[in-house]
Structure formats: C-alpha cells, structure tokens
Amino acid sequence: MFLKNLSFSVFFVLLFLPLSKPDLAADRAALLSIRSSVGGRTLFWNISQSTPCSWAGVLCEGNRVTVLRLPGVALSGQLPTGIFSNLTQLRTLSLRLNALTGQLPSDLAACTKLRNLFLQGNMFSGEIPEFLFTLHDIVRLNLGENNFTGALSVGFGNFTRLRTLYLENNRLSGSIPDLKFEKLEQFNVSNNLLNGSIPAGFQAFDSSSFLGNSLCGQPLDSCATGPNGTLVVPSTPTDEAGNAGKKKKLSGGAIVGIVIGSVVGFFLLVLILMFLCRKKGSKKSRSIDIASIKQQELGEKPIGEVENGSGYGNANGYSVAAAAAAAMVGNGKGGAEVNGAGAKKLVFFGKTSRVFDLEDLLRASAEVLGKGTFGTAYRAVLEVGTAVAVKRLKDVTISEREFKEKIEMVGAMDHESLVPLRAYYYSRDEKLLVYDYMPMGSLSALLHGNKGAGRTPLNWEIRSGIALGAARGIQYLHSQGPNVSHGNIKSSNILLTQSYEARVSDFGLAHLVGPSSTPNRVAGYRAPEVTDPRRVSQKADVFSFGVLLLELLTGKPPTHALLHEEGVDLPRWVQSIVREEWTSEVFDLELLRYQNVEEEMVQLLQLGIDCAAQYPDNRPSMSEVTSRIEELRRSSLREDQDLQPDVVDVDDNSSR
Template sequence: MQTQMGIRFFSLFLLGFSLLLSTVKPDLASDRTALLALRSAVGGRTLLLWNVTDQNTCSWPGIQCEDNRVTVLRLPGAALFGPLPVGIFGNLTHLRTLSLRLNALSGQLPSDLSACINLRNLYLQGNEFSGLIPDFLFQLPDLVRLNLASNNFSGEISSGFNNLTRLKTLFLEKNHLSGSIPDLKIPLDQFNVSNNQLNGSVPKGLQSFSSSSFLGNSLCGGPLEACSGDLVVPTGEVGNNGGSGHKKKLAGGAIAGIVIGSVLAFVLILVILMLLCRKKSAKKTSSVDVATVKNPEVEIQGSKPPGEIENGGYSNGYTVPATAAAVASAATVAAGTAKGEVSANGTGTKKLVFFGNAARVFDLEDLLRASAEVLGKGTFGTAYKAVLEVGSVVAVKRLKDVTITEREFREKIEAVGSMDHESLVPLRAYYFSRDEKLLVYDYMAMGSLSALLHGNKGAGRTPLNWEIRSGIALGAARGIEYLHSQGPNVSHGNIKSSNILLTKSYDARVSDFGLAHLVGPPSTPTRVAGYRAPEVTDPRKVSHKADVYSFGVLLLELLTGKAPTHSLLNEEGVDLPRWVQSVVREEWTSEVFDLELLRYQNVEEEMVQLLQLAVDCAAQYPDKRPSMSEVTKRIEELRQSSLHEAVNPQPDAAHDSDDASSR
C-alpha cells in the first residue's frame, strides 16, 4: 500500500514539474536547440563552423544576442539548401533581424515565422522560395525591411501589406507575381516589383518611385508610359459643354492631315539624304593625299561593359568593327611618314622596330593593310585588333599624350620590350614618328579580367570558380613581382582589372606595364579611380608599395565581383577597400563574397585568407603593406592548401559536395 502511494506521489510530482516547465519562458537554451535543428535541416558546410561544444551560442558566426536571447541571425551565402521546416522559428521569438539571403532554400515559408513578432528586418532574397506570399507576414507589426526578391513567389500582391504600418523597404522583384499592384498606403522609402508578370496601372501612391521599380511587367501610368485612355484636355482647356478635363478625340480630317504631312516630310528628308550621299561619294572619288591627314580622331560606338569606367588594357572583351576612318586613325599618318619622313637624327625612312627574337613576319606596310577592329579606349590610348594578310593577329595600341623626345621614348620603350616573363603580355615591336606612336603586342582572345567579371552575366557565361580566380590572382602577382624585381624604380603604375588579360586557359597576363612613364601629366585626376593608392599624386611616379595597394584592390574585385570604379558602391560612394572592411567588421565575412564564388564549397578558409591578404595590401599606410614577393608566396600557399583539400577531401566536405551535386 505504501509502495503504491509512493508511486502515485512520484507521478504527481513529475506531472507538476512538467506543467511548471511548460509555463517557463523560453531562454537561450531553447534558442540553441532551434539553431541546431536549423543546422541539421538545411545547414551546408558553413554552419559546420558552429562549434556545438561551445556552450556560448552567442559566439557562433552569424549570431548576436541581447538579454540572453538570440536577436540577430545572419547566414547570407551560407550554402543552405532545401525547405525550412516548421518548428524552428517558433522558438526564436526574440529575433529582430533574420538574413538567409543568397542561399538555395526552397519551398514555402514556415508558418511559425509568425511567432517572431519582434522581427524588424527580413532578408530572404536570392533563394528558391515558392508559393504565395504568406498572410502571416502581415501579422509582424514591427517589420521595417522586407526583401523577397529573386525567388519563385507567385500569385497576387496582397493588400495585406497595408497592415505593416512601419514598413519602409519592400523588394519583390524577379519573382512570378501576377495581377495588379494594390494601392499601398504605407510610408515606403524603397520599393521594387520589376521583372514579374504584373499588369494594370501603377497606383497613385507609388508613382513617385522611378520607372526601374516597375520595368519587366505589363504596367502603365506614373513613371511609365501613359495607359490607354489617360490622355486628357490640358488644364484650362474647356470642352463644348463648358466642363474642363474632358477627353477629346481628333477629327478624321485632322488625322488625315497629320498623316499626309508626315509622308511629305519623310519624302523631303529622303531627297536631302540622297543629295548628300551623292556629294559625299563624289568627294571620295577624288584623289586625297593621306600624308596630309593629321591625327584623325576615332569615335568608338557602343557602351562599355558594366563596371568598366575606362579600359587601360588593349582588350576589354568587346569589339567594334573598324570603319575605314577607324583603321586610318591608327595608320594614315604613319603611312605618310613611312613614304619618306626623315627622323630627327637623319636616319631616313621610319619602320617597325622589333624586340629581341620576336618573329619579323610582317612590316609596317603589312600592318597598315591589315583589317582592324577597335577594342577600346584606355588610359594610354586606343587599342585595335589587327588581322594581317598572312593570318597572324596582333594588338596595336596607338599612344596618346606622348610628350617626350624620340630619344627618351626609345630608351624607355626598349626597357619595356626587354621585359620577359610568362605572366606579362610581351611587347613585340613599336613605331615612332612625329605624329604617331604605335605599340604591337600579342593578341589575347579572351579579353580582360574586367570584361569577364562585369560583362555578360546571362546564359552561356562560364562561372568563375575559386580555381580560376585564385589562378588569375597568382598569375597577376607573379607578373608584378617580376617587374618589381627589375629595380626599385621599376613599377607598373596602372594596375587594374582591364589590364589583366587572359589566355584561353584563363592564365593571367599583365599588360600596359611601363607605359606610365611615356605619357604626359594626367588630363584628369581620376585616371585610375578606385585603384590608386592614397599617397599617389602623380600617376607617372608610382612606388612598389603603391602597386601593392592597386593589386589589393584587384584582389577585392576578384573576390567580391564589384567594380571599384563604381561611383555608387554600397550606395554611399565609399571605395571598395573601406566597404569590405566595414562589412567584415560589422557583419559576417561571407557577406562580401561574389555570389558565383559562394556556389563552391570546401574553399571558405582559403577565400577568407585571400580576403585578408587583399585587405593587408590595401592598407592605408605604405609601410603596412607586404611586398609583392610576400604576396605571391601567400597566394601560392593558399592555392596549395585548396588543391590538397580537393585531392583529399574531409568526410564532411565530401558529404557536402554530394549534397550539392544531387541538387
């Protein structure tokens, strides 16, 4: 009997204790349990960096706490994949910021996200979430920033967004949303619904936003073209009934008059054009002495690729077929002088001067007869692709602003021509006359690193993985290290991504070296904006450490995919090194990496090491920067480390790779 009473008492005690536990508010332990469940459900290799043996959950990467609760969870680009299960966010009720952007999360948003009523910032862009935008989001009263862009959400945009009275940012672009845009009466500062399947007119309350917020839909009105039927009588014009603002239709006679007038005007313009063409062709048939042409200017049609402010290398990845004037611009004056111009020292006819053992399979006349394409305008002049009659292809740079004497030019250019390293674009020959200075290089068909990073992002683009990027970094470093080894006064002076050219196997070749000493004072202080070291005042006088700074910016460009010359970087106008440092200091390091790099696992540690090297190179003070020999050595070491990892993957890394391939 006593035994039975004891058992009953113990059962009641356990029941009471469990009821007591159920009334206790969640604490950091419950947050920790939820985070581990998230790690188990969708965690990629990045979440394996969480040290689960460390009881201090708040020290895990991407986690911030206040009052012993998790308030910030930032996991951007963390290789998360799969659907988010229900039952995780219901325990993370103190979250104020949740960032899961740039991952591969899919499915619908978990319903228990509605329990995070303190949520202010929700960043889910760049995933594969689908389904309708859930109504429970409209029950988060403190939401200020909401970004659902670049997912697969469908259905209509709900008027329930009006419940979010504190919402300032709403980004819904690049989804599959349809229907019309509701009249949102919330105080939005940022809004974008571009590239969906929306139709109808832009609501009046949203017409203050730019047209880019609505492009890629079937929308009208506001910042876009007027909707049909929107044309009204201008203010002050009164209709027959005395009322103002009535729509008016043009009479049939007026329409006929407009059509007839337009046809007559077109015919008149056509006649004038024909007369002008005849006059121009008559001029062409007359003989013209090309020797009298002096420095014709070339106008390059078309726009530069995104992020390319100027092209210092001879190829930026896009070409424009050369017109007769374009070809002449590189050669007409040279042709005239080649016919009999006497140099200052009285040596007689000018000709191409070749370096070393360069093959002399063509001469100046062959070069002038070659078909040509304009490759781009850069810091030191215009570059052309020249296809010779013998089938060879070379790159010709027509220098500008050369103010030194012929003797000085020969001395300096011969020093450039003597540079011989596998990571340099070799200078094969040059031509000098009073009016023309031409340099002949090997042609690099793959173009520049700048074009590869910032050019075509569409289908057919070759993704730049870690192996390619780190290999480019190493090749460029070796080329610059070689230049520095030629003496304390030998530097590049114009290091940037458009001066890193690529072979078909993506090997880097440094171009434009040694040319900074040939040209006159810069015509603009922003000649190499974004790459120039802060201590440089004259681009013709660049030290080794200033080259290291420029190379550090180049590394940051490789890692982030951002062009340092972009004037609106981070929408604050800051330069790339300062932006990277601020992000690394305030957020998780992976925030800065290019999305294309984040697709590749097993190399996070090497990426972080290269990022740290880039930051070291771009230090504010020259004495804090490493030498190029140190830079090359560190890149070689981290490349060997990643190669060893690829050959001998750890069990976890191999598992992650299998998961990635299965997707």
C-alpha cells in the same frame, strides 16, 4: 500507479519540448520549409547531406546557420510564419531581387541577432511591422523597391547601431520623424508619398535621398509658411478641375490619331532599317590599301570595316582600323627605323620573329577592342592568320629619344606573367605598340561582363590562379629596380590566356603620356598618397593590387561599390563588413558554393585589405604578397585532395 506516472512523464516532456533550443537539424528543416514554400528557380541544395552548411548561400558558425543569402534566384510567393523561429542565430538575411509578396512573417522577430537584412527588389506589402523594431542590433536595413505602405514609425529609432536605411520606391506616407542616428551613413526615402519638412538629423544627406516626395527643407528647397503660419510644402499637381493626380481622358479622335501615327512610324522605321542593312551588306570587310591611306586625313574617315570586338574592354563601334593609326607612314617625320626609301617601319624587340612588317599591319583587318587610359586597342588579323593587339597611344608628349629609351625598357621585360611587347612604331603624329593578342580578354570583362545563362562561373581555382599570376607579373616588374613600377594596375589590364592564366599588360606606359590622360586614371584603384599618376611608387602598386584582389573576391568593380548598399570605395566597404563580423556577405555569389576553401578565401580577402592599407609602410611587398597567395593555394589544394574520396555529387533531380 505506473500508468499515472507514465502519463505525468509524457505530459512533462510535451510541456517543455517547445522550450528546447533549436539546433542545426532545426535550421535544416527551416531551410527546407523555405525551399518548399516559395516558387521560383530551383535551389541547388544537395538534400542528401545531413548538414546544410555546404548548401549554396548558407553559411554556418558554431554548428548553427548564421547567414542565408538567396539574392536574385526568382523566389516567389509568401514567406510562411514558423520558419524563422528556428533560425535564431541568423546574422545576415538577404532575399533581395526576388518576387516575394505579402507581409513579413512575424516570427522574424525571433532572429534577435540579425544585423543585416536585405529585402529590396521584392513585392512585400502592408505596413512595416512593429516587431521589426525589436531587432535592436540591425546595422544594415534595405526594404527599398517594395510595396510597403503607412507612416514611418518612430520605432526606427530603436536601431541604435543602424548605418544603412534604404526605404526608397515604396508607398510610405506622412512625415519623416525626427530621429537621432549616431552612426547612420546611408539613407534613402525617395519616391514615396512623404510630405512635410526634412528633420535636421537627415539634412546632411544628398537631395537624391528625398526626391519624388512632397518634402521641403535642406537639402531641398526651403519650406514656406502660409498666411496663418502653416507650413506650405510642394503638393501633387492638379488638373483644371482640381482632381489631384488624375489625367484628362483622351478623346476618341486623339486615340485614333495616335494609333495611325504609331503604325506609320513603325513602317518608316522598318524601311529605314532595311535600307541600312542593305547598305551595310554591300560593304564587305576589306583590307586596307596603303596608297588610299596616304590620301586620307588621319582619324577623320573610316578606313576599313570594323566589327565590335569582345576583347579587352567595352567594344564601342569605332570605325577606324588599328592600322589607320600609322597613316603617316613614309612622311619622313619623326623617328623609329627608316628603310632605304625613307619610310618608317616597325621596330621589333629581342628575338621576336619578324613575320610581318608595317605594310602587313596596315593591310590587316581590324576590330576595336576598347578605349583605355593610354589609347585605343585593336585586334588586327594579318594575312597569314596571326592575330596581334595594337595599341594606338594618345597624348604622348615626351621627345622621340626619351620615348625610345623608355619603350625599350618595356620591351626588355620578359616574364611569363606579362603580356610581351613585340614591336613599336614611332612618328611625330603616331605611336603604335604591338602586343600578343590574349583571346579571353580582360579580367574586368570576365567579372563584370556577361551574367547570362551561358556564363562559365569563375570558381576559386580560377580566381586564385589569376591572383597568383598577376602577383608574379607585378613582382617581376618590381624586381627590376626600386624605381620600377606598373603605375596602372586594374582589372582591365589583367588579360587572360585560353586557359585563364593571367598576363599583366600596360606596364611602363604611365611614364609616356602627358597630364591630360591622368585625371580619371585608375579610378578606384589609386593609392591615397598618389598625387601625380605618372609617378607611382611600388607601394602604390601594392595598394592597387589590393583593390584588384577585393574586386576578384567580391565581384564588384571599385568604381561602382554602390552595387551592394555602400557609398564608399571598395576597400572601406570590405573593411566595414569585416568589422561588423559578416564577412561571408562580401564574397561573390559564385564563390559561396566552394565551402571547403572558405578559410583560404578569407585569407585572400585579408591579404587584399592589408595591401590596401591607408599608409604605404603598412603594406606588404609584392614578393610577400606572392608568397602568401602561393601558400594559401597550396593549402586549398591539400584540402581538396583530402576531401576528394568523400565528394558527393549534387543530384539535380533531388533538388526541387
């Protein structure tokens, strides 16, 4: 009897065991199954930890995994069935830009809370499965750049909350069903095998959303009807024999001719490259002779050998040295100081050491750092070994007297978080500004430049420190008077010292240039109320700084917010993410490894949103901004100190 009761009990437990709710342990097991099932780059997860919530790309809420982001980590192979049935609390799944193949696992249907699914840039194949359309809460869906086939299902209409649908660069065929999406903002089915007319519900989208198909109707060319009333749409071009899409085979003679021509062309190219290299090697980098400068027309001929610089912007190979901007020295025109011989010279500010003069600057070797809003910047290395940054201003339209008044105000600014203006040169034709050279370049170059293996990841400590330094510099500028503003806040104007300390540059220059320099200024950073970029209020500065904070946290330039599915500006993109409650998806992947400061990261994100408020009165002052950054940095420091004894080093050998 006892054995009978025991057997019944075991049967009862086994019967209901599969119905038990998954927990964090089941989530962890599912993640490890993913790790062991797909090949590719090692996922640096410390599997000795019992919780997966601190693993890179994994975020948890309520003791469950809610976000899994593994973009661009070279995963390959097929996702096996049986993994996602445990990850039932997933709201965001991002496996984009990998090399995953096969069909989507059917148990993905168990992730009923999924809102954001990013699978673009893989090699998934087969028809888009019907079970996907049971996930009614999906808001963002990107299946682009895969090998999906078949027709567009009417099941897409089940996504009543859908805002993004990207299906481009697949092999989908048939017509586009007439679906009604009340909230759809982004749509793309370009480069498929679709045909027919574009339904009215999709005609508001740009033509680029439909190119590469056999489609007609708005926004493409109008559809035509045949003699019997049938719809005539563009078709695949055919050859003379009527073989659609097939190219004629080349004759053997043609192939031989192509091969011989290619070989000859290759050798000609090699000879040309050898000639250019020898010519370049014969010209050694030389100093600039003032006598020869006076004989050259300004800006028309190269004056010295210039190398591409890695400094403040994109080095563009200009061959005009920094000192060439002052080629009119000694012409007796314009203002600035004049020596006994009547030649212009540099005007230094304050206690700046006068270790060089204009002739030293002209003789310096130089390299282009980049072209900015107000002119071209150069790195000039003086004969004594000192490096300075020289900015050659363009489109200066104000009088000499006004220029001197305004530039002297800039030179009087003295704060550790500003790039100090050391000297200037003024003539009727040329205006030069001389600054300290910042060896680490700009924040823009650091964020959006080299992404290769040699890149040093920008951790939370560096990024929050840069935010604080920039805020302090701008706060100091605002403290100089209610009408004093920067006017051109952007990541390329935040320069960095060797220890990654932020220095604000280009302050006060917005008032010096004419309107021709203003149309494209601070694209993506400009406050909505600004109509004249030469007149920017302090509240408009706060808006620009808010965009800068969002750029710092997301790693996305505000001028190219499409990097992550959205066709809106950066502030609105971030706000839409916060509204949809998938905040973790917004952060730069390099920040996701710092789980212990996630709360501070969210606080800084919220500060960026507050600063970028639509209406100026809703934005905080820069003093308040600085205080909030100081407080969250103190908070993260305290947390680091509290967690220090329990830190577990990640053993690379323990990772797959």
